[in-house]
Every structure is written in C-alpha cells, then in structure tokens.
Amino acid sequence: MSKEWGYASHNGPDHWHEFYPNAKGDNQSPIELHTKDIKHDPSLGPWTAAYDPGSAKTILNNGKTCRVVFDDTYDRSMLRGGPLPGPYRLRQFHLHWGSSDDHGSEHTVDGEKYAAELHLVHWNPKYSTYGTALKQRDGIAVVGIFLKVGREKGEFQIFLDALDKIKTKGKDAPFTHFDPSCLFPACRDYWTYHGSFTTPPCEECIIWILLKEPITVSPDQMAKLRSLYFSAENEPPVPMVGNWRPPQPQKGRIVRASFK
Numbered sequence: 078m079s080k081e082w083g084y085a086s087h088n089g090p091d092h093w094h095e096f097y098p099n100a101k102g103d104n105q106s107p108i109e110l111h112t113k114d115i116k117h118d119p120s121l122g123p124w125t126a127a128y129d130p131g132s133a134k135t136i137l138n139n140g141k142t143c144r145v146v147f148d149d150t151y152d153r154s155m156l157r158g159g160p161l162p163g164p165y166r167l168r169q170f171h172l173h174w175g176s177s178d179d180h181g182s183e184h185t186v187d188g189e190k191y192a193a194e195l196h197l198v199h200w201n202p203k204y205s206t207y208g209t210a211l212k213q214r215d216g217i218a219v220v221g222i223f224l225k226v227g228r229e230k231g232e233f234q235i236f237l238d239a240l241d242k243i244k245t246k247g248k249d250a251p252f253t254h255f256d257p258s259c260l261f262p263a264c265r266d267y268w269t270y271h272g273s274f275t276t277p278p279c280e281e282c283i284i285w286i287l288l289k290e291p292i293t294v295s296p297d298q299m300a301k302l303r304s305l306y307f308s309a310e311n312e313p314p315v316p317m318v319g320n321w322r323p324p325q326p327q328k329g330r331i332v333r334a335s336f337k
C-alpha cells in the first residue's frame with residue numbers, strides 16, 4: 078500500500094489489512110443486515126440523546142470525510158440507554174457517501190444500499206480517555222443513520238452550508254451551536270451488534286446502534302457532499318466520493334432488533 082490509506086484502488090479497503098491487521102479481525106464493520114434473520118430482543122430499551130448545542134466546536138475536512146468535532150472534556154452531550162451499559166459522550170460525527178445516489182452507505186439492509194450513512198461517535202467516560210476507550214470492547218457507541226434521496230432535510234443544510242469553508246484536505250472552520258439530534262429520524266427503532274470502526278485502524282470497540290428509519294435529503298444536498306475534495310488545495314483535485322467500506326464477514330455475530 079503506497080503511503081496513506083484511502084479509498085482508491087491502490088490504497089482502498091482491500092489493502093487496509095496490510096498495515097492495519099484489525100481489518101481482518103472477527104468483529105469488523107460494516108456488515109450486511111438480513112432482517113428476516115434478526116430477532117427482536119425485548120430487553121433492548123429505548124435510547125436517548127441529550128446534546129448540548131454549545132459543545133459543537135469545529136468542522137473539518139480530514140481528507141477522508143467531513144467531520145464535526147465536539148467538546149468531550151466533560152459530560153456535555155450524552156447518549157444513554159438502548160444496548161449501552163452506561164452513558165457515552167459525543168465526540169464527533171461524520172458521513173460516508175457514494176459517487177451517485179444509488180450507493181454510498183456502509184451497512185446494507187436486505188441488499189439495499191443507501192446514498193449515505195451518518196455516524197455519531199460517542200465514548201464511554203468510565204475509561205477516562207478516548208484513547209483508552211478505543212481499546213475496550215464497549216468503549217465506543219456509534220449511532221448510524223442512513224440517508225436516502227427524497228425530500229430536502231432543512232436541518233442538514235446548516236451543516237452543508239459550512240462545507241464551502243472546508244473544500245480541501247486539512248481545512249477546518251468553527252462550527253458552533255449545533256445539536257445533531259435535529260438529524261435523527263422520527264422513529265428510534267434500531268438494530269444493534271458488536272463491531273468496529275469502518276476506517277483504519279478498524280478497532281473492534283463499537284456498540285453499533287443502527288437506526289431502522291432512514292432520513293431523506295434532496296439530490297442537491299447529496300451533490301453538495303460530493304463537492305468536497307480528498308485532495309489538498311495545492312494538489313490535483315480529487316472529488317471526495319466513494320468513502321465507504323464494503324460489508325465485512327459477520328463471523329457468527331448476533332444482530333438484535335429493538336422492535337418487532
């Protein structure tokens with residue numbers, strides 16, 4: 078693999094294991110969800126997010142995705158309930174998307190690929206630091222939300238409008254007073270399983286909470302995501318599209334549903 082990992086043929090998901098052995102582990106994400114095989118678990122309660130809009134800090138283009146970073150130095154923006162053993166702190170959210178509207182999500186549902194997938198990353202503060210949480214089986218909780226193309230989502234536009242300031246790799250800008258729960262769908266039903274980050278080093282520390290109901294965004298809103306660049310300002314422009322990892326082997330893991 079030449080230099081940094083990415084999503085191109087020479088450094089894409091098929092190569093990640095060469096430098097990041099976790100990528101061939103037994104608990105990798107994403108996976109394919111086959112809903113007929115998923116059992117309802119009545120012990121799975123509702124989850125709640127209580128986010129402080131003042132904890133939003135920065136939006137950045139890291140050359141792989143666009144990410145919004147939150148202040149996680151104390152219990153400000155918290156996720157609780159559902160499959161979680163305790164409260165988790167919001168650290169960042171980001172997205173994965175495709176080159177066109179018919180693919181781009183990482184998880185698939187009965188073979189369906191969505192246009193994009195939003196990941197809200199939280200960590201378990203009982204482990205004191207984010208870095209320590211990454212090494213624990215229950216260290217991280219990610220809420221995954223599918224995006225499909227349809228009606229415009231007004232709340233998403235606030236985020237999209239900020240992308241003009243971070244077109245190229247390495248750029249960041251202030252992004253404050255934002256509560257990402259405005260992006261949640263109406264229905265809180267979810268699937269849950271134990272998996273990994275979908276980007277190197279692919280640590281297997283994640284309790285996934287995948288929401289059944291997608292949100293809709295407009296074709297223009299999807300196009301705006303694709304107006305970003307993987308490349309830096311001083312490099313030949315490479316559009317940021319196709320930053321998703323394909324499904325990985327399930328290897329006997331159980332997916333549970335919060336609903337019948």
Ligand SMILES: [Zn+2]
Nearest residue numbers: 171173196275
């Ligand atoms: Zn992600």
